[in-house]
Amino acid sequence: MYDYLIVGAGLYGAVCAQELTKKGYNVLVIEKRPNIGGNIYTEYTDGINVHKYGAHIFHTNDRKVWDYINGFATFNRYTNSPVANYRGELYSLPFNMYTFNRMWGVTTPDEARARIEEQKKDYIAKAAAKKGISPEEFEPANLEEQAISLVGTDIYEKLVKDYTMKQWGRPCTELPSFIIRRLPVRFTFDNNYFNALYQGIPVRGYTGMIANLLKNIEVKLNTDYLDPQVREAFSKKAANIIYTGPIDAYFDYKLGTLEYRSLRFETEKLVTPNFQGNAVINYTDADTPYTRIIEHKWFEFGLDQSGQEVPVTIISREYSHEWKPGEESYYPVNDDKNSRLYEDYRKLAEAETNVHFGGRLGEYKYYDMDTVIGKALSYTESIGQ
Ligand SMILES: Cc1cc2nc3c(=O)[nH]c(=O)nc-3n(C[C@H](O)[C@H](O)[C@H](O)COP(=O)(O)OP(=O)(O)OC[C@H]3O[C@@H](n4cnc5c(N)ncnc54)[C@H](O)[C@@H]3O)c2cc1C
Numbered sequence: 001m002y003d004y005l006i007v008g009a010g011l012y013g014a015v016c017a018q019e020l021t022k023k024g025y026n027v028l029v030i031e032k033r034p035n036i037g038g039n040i041y042t043e044y045t046d047g048i049n050v051h052k053y054g055a056h057i058f059h060t061n062d063r064k065v066w067d068y069i070n071g072f073a074t075f076n077r078y079t080n081s082p083v084a085n086y087r088g089e090l091y092s093l094p095f096n097m098y099t100f101n102r103m104w105g106v107t108t109p110d111e112a113r114a115r116i117e118e119q120k121k122d123y124i125a126k127a128a129a130k131k132g133i134s135p136e137e138f139e140p141a142n143l144e145e146q147a148i149s150l151v152g153t154d155i156y157e158k159l160v161k162d163y164t165m166k167q168w169g170r171p172c173t174e175l176p177s178f179i180i181r182r183l184p185v186r187f188t189f190d191n192n193y194f195n196a197l198y199q200g201i202p203v204r205g206y207t208g209m210i211a212n213l214l215k216n217i218e219v220k221l222n223t224d225y226l227d228p229q230v231r232e233a234f235s236k237k238a239a240n241i242i243y244t245g246p247i248d249a250y251f252d253y254k255l256g257t258l259e260y261r262s263l264r265f266e267t268e269k270l271v272t273p274n275f276q277g278n279a280v281i282n283y284t285d286a287d288t289p290y291t292r293i294i295e296h297k298w299f300e301f302g303l304d305q306s307g308q309e310v311p312v313t314i315i316s317r318e319y320s321h322e323w324k325p326g327e328e329s330y331y332p333v334n335d336d337k338n339s340r341l342y343e344d345y346r347k348l349a350e351a352e353t354n355v356h357f358g359g360r361l362g363e364y365k366y367y368d369m370d371t372v373i374g375k376a377l378s379y380t381e382s383i384g385q
Pocket of ligand 1: 007008009010011012013030031032033036037038039040053054055056057058059223224225226227244245246263330331358359360361367368369370372
């Protein structure tokens, strides 16, 4: 008999397994995929850690989480500095002095600020007039209005509009303004995308980090908890369950299906040492069907695990599309309809005895990795108190 059955060997499940084992509980992890790691799984091929479910950059301001995870991985000094490609014009991201210089030829923060202010003012005056209100009364009602009132028209047109349309499958005028409450705008030459104190990529990949979290813990792969026979057999074997799969699937979708935005990756190996010179390049025009190209080797400075330069490269083109049941779920759609449905499932989950729902699928929320670790630590700390 196990004290805990953990469904899912992703980050949430692995941190719970590690902490509960440390507390002396007897733990079994089951995972439906043939590998551990969930969506942060990396596969080491041709000397390159390939991020199979999308590019993952660890970043956090939480010292406790950073210290904790450094106990299971050594992080390199990778800093995310994506580049935007708009019809062959290359712009630095997040929007900063390099971006403004490329866009308008300006060289000082004051000039850049003035450009943005002028464009915002013009836009708001026109938009307010259309609505029959004064510019002071103008409140952005959709993503386009929100974005332009933050960064002006030029940046919006070239770097936000079509990229967002590709990501969400709908024009910015039909998307809620809350999606981009803030757009990072820096009047400095700082290309670091994340405002985080700590950042990096685990040396030996995320899979190595998860393997360390799960060291000496029993894990059964290719085991789907929702297969009726597995559920019947394994539920009897444990006093408690930590379930990190989709909450609606646990209840056999009886209230309806929670929706996601999905991704498709086209991954290829190229016999060249350097395809694009950066880990992440976003394609912000409407004609390029993919949103970005990831060149995985640059997360680790082009070196393999023994520190040798890798002579080939592996790239993934990332396409965003409407999710259909059965497909890999990536981004939850936290609109009113789905949020209400999740709330109903959450009430059902609360009524389950000895089952805890956690992680991004169990809670139907987009969480960065540091938040997932923090949540798993808080939850396991509360056990046995
Ligand atoms: C495209 C993309 C990019 C991202 N980039 C970043 C980033 O740069 N930085 C960052 O901090 N975060 C990033 N994230 C977020 C990160 O992926 C999550 O924080 C993390 O994966 C959540 O871990 P989890 O354990 O909650 O979920 P998961 O990784 O999904 O793990 C859940 C596990 O449960 C298993 N499972 C599900 N159902 C069953 C079942 N019935 N039986 C057995 N097993 C089951 C699944 O197979 C899976 O392995 C990104 C997310 C996406 C979608």
